[in-house]
Structure formats: structure tokens, C-alpha cells
Amino acid sequence: MSAILQIKDLRKSYAGGFEALKGVTLDIEEGEIIALLGPNGAGKTTLISTVCGITTPTSGSVTVGGYDIIDDFRDARSLIGLVPQEIALEPFERVINTVRFSRGLFGKSRKDDVVEGILKKLSLWDKKDNQLKELSGGMKRRVLIAKALAHEPRVLFLDEPTAGVDVELRKDMWDIVADMKRDGVTIILTTHYIEEAEAIADRVGVINNGELLLVEDKARLMQQLGKKQLDVQISTPIDAVPDSLAGYALDLRDPTTLTYSYDVRAERTGITQLLGDIAEAGLQLKDVVTRQSSLEDIFVGLVQEEEEAKA
Amino acid sequence: MNWTAIRAIYIFEMARFFRTLLQSFVSPVISTSLYFVVFGAAIGSRIDEVDGVSYGAFIVPGLILLTVMTQSISNASFAIYFPKFIGTIFEVLSAPLSFVEVVIGYAGAAATKSFIIGLIILVTSFFFVDIAIQHHVAMLLFLVLTCISFSLMGFIIGIWAKNFEQLQLVPLLIVTPLVFLGGSFYSISMLPPVWQTISMFNPVVYLISGFRWAFFGLSDVPVGASLAAIALFTCACLAIIGWIFKTGWRIRQ
Structure with missing residues (x-):
């Protein structure tokens, strides 16, 4: 396997002097699921936001599929899908239109069969004409995943995908993530739930105070440190x-x-x-x-x- | 240039416009009709003509620009502020888009909406007054340029605003007074000399004057000055937007 995402000495400081990332270095292999664990304010979301282009890095480099996120931002970003932590959706938009919009935004031509496939896989097809405000919280999370998958990314970031959802839905999400892995998508997820990392991740990274304390194969980690x-x-x-x-x-x-x-x-x-x-x-x-x-x-x-x- | 993405933003924004048809179309038609009733019929009956044009017809270009300017600002500022407010801006920021494409998508849609509304007001005015447009192409050019430049300004306001109050602040406290004092309902030549001089510092005077020239061949300032003013204003807005995206001011941390 080769590294699809390479992060080298990534640093992010804010105007007030707060250092959210302190030289994070991490290689992520194609097709793996890596879980980043860390307490609130550890730097998990900042790391994801920086790789995805929402936050500008202070120093360091990130490549996705060999493309630099600054110099080749178009190629790099077109490979990435992002499911944010907060449910952020236009309330009056319809499910199918918001997914089509996401696909178009990433420069992909309209392909109804692709959108239909994604919506069916996420059990959203029968809700495709519903306005987003009519959906439950769990369904909205599925829509966010559908939007992130709309342009068929190779790397998917899931920022606390199961925060605040019930146990049943959490298990559903894990099945969805497993499905995506089978489709060859590389998945980086942040979570507070250790059981989530334990259940679905291939590797586990522990981040705290902007530093990556450890990245290890989950089974080996359990064996070595357990x-x-x-x-x-x-x-x-x-x-x-x-x-x-x-x-x-x-x-x-x-x-x-x-x-x-x-x-x-x-x-x-x-x-x-x-x-x-x-x-x-x-x-x-x-x-x-x-x-x-x-x-x-x-x-x-x-x-x-x-x-x-x-x- | 990522035209597919520009098209996606444009269609998404236009869909919002058509979702609220009543507010989008009927509202400007009703307010324009009210202006015609109040200014055209009630006050206009006491003013015979301005520079040989009936008062009812004279106010048409000003009325169109008044609505077009405020609608452009309102549409464009809301279009970019709302995603910021509800958090969906992350999608635009993480997409493979340059700032030029984002602006074309959002400001283009806002300008189109305002242009449609401008045409609706023009058609509405035909029901109230007789108008013979002298320079059709120039009229459309001024209308399009005004829609674009004020949509760009609206985009800046939408990025700048931190809350809904600030979103309304600039249009309410700066733009509307400038438009009302910019000769929408009168000719600058009707003012005392001191106020004529002061009015020359109001950029809106140049826009309304040029637009009115396209209708009736009458202008308070030379047409070239009007075109230069609108070009300058557009360039200034583009420069500010370019700086915003380069620095990430209030959009990218």
C-alpha cells in the first residue's frame, strides 16, 4: 500500500499566539481507516480543516494523492470529501438537490445514477424529495455523508460522525463506514468514542494539545500497550x-x-x-x-x- | 476555470430565488407601483415636466436603479452570509474553487436576480407612464453594470457582516440615503448650487445620470463620467474581494 495522505510537520498558530497544531507528521495509507482520538481542543478538527482547505496552515506540508494542498489545491481537494462535526445544511433545500449541488461544486458533471446509488446506499432514496428541515438528526447526518461522497472522493474525513446520535444509528454509521472501506475509500475519522475506534479503525492515532502522541495499528497497540x-x-x-x-x-x-x-x-x-x-x-x-x-x-x-x- | 462549479452555485442560488417567487417578484412590483402612485400621480400632478420629460416618466430610471441597487446588495450579501451563518460555507471553502469562481457564481446569480427585477419594474412602469427609450443598448449596459457592481458590493458586505444587523447596516444607512439623494426623483439641476456641488461627491448620481441618459438623452453629468464611475466602483469591489480571498479575511481561519 502507498500513502495517499502525507502530512509533514504541520503547524497552525492563531493570531492570539495559540498553537493548535505543533508539528504533526502522519502518513495515511490508501484504503485504511484511521481513527484520531483526542479530548476536546486537542487539535483534531483543526487538523482536518487544514487538510481540507478550510484553515490555512502556518507551516508544514500536506499532499493528497501526491498533490500539494496549496500549490495543487484543485487536484488535492477534488480527492477529498468532508463530513463536518456540526450538522450544516440549507433547511429549505431538497435532499437530491443538495447532493447534486455538492457534486457540481467539485466540478463533476451531473450523473443521476451516481447520486441515486449514493442515496440508496445511505437509505435516503425515499427521502430524496424531502426538504432537509423535515429530516431527523440521524438522516441529516446521512445527507452530510451523501454530500461528501457525491464527487466520489478517494479520501473521506469524518469529523465526529456519531457525536450525539443514538446507539442504533451509531452502529448504522459503522456499517456505512465499513461499506465505504470496501469501496476503496480511505477514511480518517475523529471521535470521542473509544469503542468507535476499537470497532472500525485499522489504525489509531492519539492527539492532544496539538501533538500526535502516537499512531499505531489498533491490534498491535492493544497488544503492545494493553x-x-x-x-x-x-x-x-x-x-x-x-x-x-x-x-x-x-x-x-x-x-x-x-x-x-x-x-x-x-x-x-x-x-x-x-x-x-x-x-x-x-x-x-x-x-x-x-x-x-x-x-x-x-x-x-x-x-x-x-x-x-x-x- | 471550473465552470461546472460556477454553474452549480449559480443554479443553487437561482433556485432559492424561484422558491420565494412572491417575495422575489411581487414585492418589487407592488413597491414600484406605490412609488408611481405617490410620486408619479400625487406629487407628479403638481410638477409638469423635468427637462421636457413628464415627471412620471422621469422617475422611472431612478426607481429602477433604487430597487436594483438595494436588491443586488441584499441578494449577494445574503447569499454568502447565510452559508457562513448556518455553517455550510465549509463546503465552498473545501471545494476545488478559486475566489474568481466563487464570486462569479454568487455575485452572478445575485446580479441576474436584480436584472430580472429591474426588467419587471420597467415593464410595470409601462402600465403607468409612456416611455420611449432612446438608447436601448446603453440602457441594458448600465443596468447590467449596476447589477454586477452592486452585487459585488453586497458580496463584500456579506463577508464582512458578523450578524444580521450588520447585514442591514450598510444598505440601510449608506446605500439607501445615497440613492435617494442621488437624483432618483429629481434632476440635480433642480437643487441650489451648493447642493449641486455636494451631490457630485455622491457616486450614485453618476449611475442614475447615465441610466437616465440612456432613457431620455438627458444627464446631470457627462455619460463618459458615468461609465468611468461605474467601472471604477466595479474595480474597487473586485480588488477588495481579491484581497478578502487572498487573506481569508472573515472566511478562512
Whole structure:
């Protein structure tokens, strides 16, 4: 695979001196889904806005399909589709006309079969003659996606596509994103929802305070950074961890549950020894459960580490 | 030049115009008719002729320009302000478009709307007064140039405005007084000498004078000066718009 989007040392400063992007460098491969995670004000939307031409970069370079977003802005932008965070639509316009408008705006000739295909794929065909103000919030989000896809882009930016939508619609959106990936569209999405990144992304990037802290293959990230926990349930409640088990840094979650954290990458996890020592300490085992850290744990950990490092 | 995109913006904007037919067409016809009733019939009955032209006919060019100027500004400023207000401007900014194409699309549609309204007012006036237009081509040229230049001005106002109040501010406090004091309803020669001199600093005087010349062969200022004034005004608007897009002032962060 080759990089369809290349961001090099991208910086954005505002007049007041606020630095929204502090030298972001990122390559995105064609056909992948990358999720950018970050708290509010991390710089996610600024990054997207800069690549899409809505915000002017202070320095650095961005190429899309090999085209520079400043020097070859026409070629670069024609490859990009953008679904914004806010629902921004002309309320009195009809669904089909607003999608046709978007296609025309990107210089593509009117092709009713393409527009029909997009509307059908997004379950909007039966609403094509409705005014946008008549649609529900979820349907409006679908229209925004239809507008972004109208000119058949190769790269699609989804800025918090499921913010404020119900669980069912969120799952629908994930199916739509999966469909688009099957069609070969490269997708960059920003999200607050870790489960969203976990469910649909191939790679995950963590951004905070305008800096890209990490970009990693999702599965590898989970494997590399994910710590596993072993919950050992015992039959008799205890008040404190026995002294003989002090070397394991056990956490007494409740009077009958001891939690042991271990690294999956380690050669020896120490589980066999622990279970033996627990029995030797006179505690009777009732059950054992293992849990893997979620992406959310990893994300919170990374952001906290950065905040602590700066403090 | 991305003509497909220009066409898309143009059609989108014209569709808005035709969606509100009552407001677009009927409103200017009614206001013009009222002007004819008040100024033409009531006041005009006390003024026989101005430079050999009946007062009712004399005010027609001024009335057309009054509406065309305000409509051009209003249409163009709203066309670009509304997407800013509701957030849909992101689509235009992220599209593969140059500022020239954006302006042609938006200001072109606004100018077309004003041109149509100008023609409607002209046709309406035929029901009230007898008019024989002397220079048809010049009349259309002045009308088109006025529609374009004031649409460009409206576009600037739409970019500048931060709220609906500011959107109305310039048309209400600057343009309308200039048009009313620009000889829409009288000849500058009817004013005392001091006011005649002051009026020469009003750019609208040149536009109305040139337009009236196309109708009746009468003008307060030389036709060349009128053409130069409108050309200068258009160039100034284009220069400002060029600067806006180059710097991204109030549209691109």
C-alpha cells in the first residue's frame, strides 16, 4: 500500500499566539481507516480543516494523492470529501438537490445514477424529495455523508460522525463506514468514542494539545500497550492482602477479589507462581477471570502521561 | 476555470430565488407601483415636466436603479452570509474553487436576480407612464453594470457582516440615503448650487445620470463620467474581494 495522505510537520498558530497544531507528521495509507482520538481542543478538527482547505496552515506540508494542498489545491481537494462535526445544511433545500449541488461544486458533471446509488446506499432514496428541515438528526447526518461522497472522493474525513446520535444509528454509521472501506475509500475519522475506534479503525492515532502522541495499528497497540488483569476470587472475605503476597502488588478490589496486573509481552507472567502462593497463604480459590485493557484505558493513560510530563 | 462549479452555485442560488417567487417578484412590483402612485400621480400632478420629460416618466430610471441597487446588495450579501451563518460555507471553502469562481457564481446569480427585477419594474412602469427609450443598448449596459457592481458590493458586505444587523447596516444607512439623494426623483439641476456641488461627491448620481441618459438623452453629468464611475466602483469591489480571498479575511481561519 502507498500513502495517499502525507502530512509533514504541520503547524497552525492563531493570531492570539495559540498553537493548535505543533508539528504533526502522519502518513495515511490508501484504503485504511484511521481513527484520531483526542479530548476536546486537542487539535483534531483543526487538523482536518487544514487538510481540507478550510484553515490555512502556518507551516508544514500536506499532499493528497501526491498533490500539494496549496500549490495543487484543485487536484488535492477534488480527492477529498468532508463530513463536518456540526450538522450544516440549507433547511429549505431538497435532499437530491443538495447532493447534486455538492457534486457540481467539485466540478463533476451531473450523473443521476451516481447520486441515486449514493442515496440508496445511505437509505435516503425515499427521502430524496424531502426538504432537509423535515429530516431527523440521524438522516441529516446521512445527507452530510451523501454530500461528501457525491464527487466520489478517494479520501473521506469524518469529523465526529456519531457525536450525539443514538446507539442504533451509531452502529448504522459503522456499517456505512465499513461499506465505504470496501469501496476503496480511505477514511480518517475523529471521535470521542473509544469503542468507535476499537470497532472500525485499522489504525489509531492519539492527539492532544496539538501533538500526535502516537499512531499505531489498533491490534498491535492493544497488544503492545494493553495490560492484562487477572481477577482472583476467593471464598473467604479478607481485610488486607496477606504479607506473603506483598511482592505481587495485588489490589484488593473487594473483600473477595484480588486483582493482579501483568504484561502480556513478558516472558513469564507470574500467574502460576501467584496462584500457588495464594493457595499457600491459606486462601481458597473460587474463580479466576482475565481482562484486557480497553483502548480507552490506553488513551486515558497516554493523555495523563503527557499532562504529567508537562506539569 | 471550473465552470461546472460556477454553474452549480449559480443554479443553487437561482433556485432559492424561484422558491420565494412572491417575495422575489411581487414585492418589487407592488413597491414600484406605490412609488408611481405617490410620486408619479400625487406629487407628479403638481410638477409638469423635468427637462421636457413628464415627471412620471422621469422617475422611472431612478426607481429602477433604487430597487436594483438595494436588491443586488441584499441578494449577494445574503447569499454568502447565510452559508457562513448556518455553517455550510465549509463546503465552498473545501471545494476545488478559486475566489474568481466563487464570486462569479454568487455575485452572478445575485446580479441576474436584480436584472430580472429591474426588467419587471420597467415593464410595470409601462402600465403607468409612456416611455420611449432612446438608447436601448446603453440602457441594458448600465443596468447590467449596476447589477454586477452592486452585487459585488453586497458580496463584500456579506463577508464582512458578523450578524444580521450588520447585514442591514450598510444598505440601510449608506446605500439607501445615497440613492435617494442621488437624483432618483429629481434632476440635480433642480437643487441650489451648493447642493449641486455636494451631490457630485455622491457616486450614485453618476449611475442614475447615465441610466437616465440612456432613457431620455438627458444627464446631470457627462455619460463618459458615468461609465468611468461605474467601472471604477466595479474595480474597487473586485480588488477588495481579491484581497478578502487572498487573506481569508472573515472566511478562512
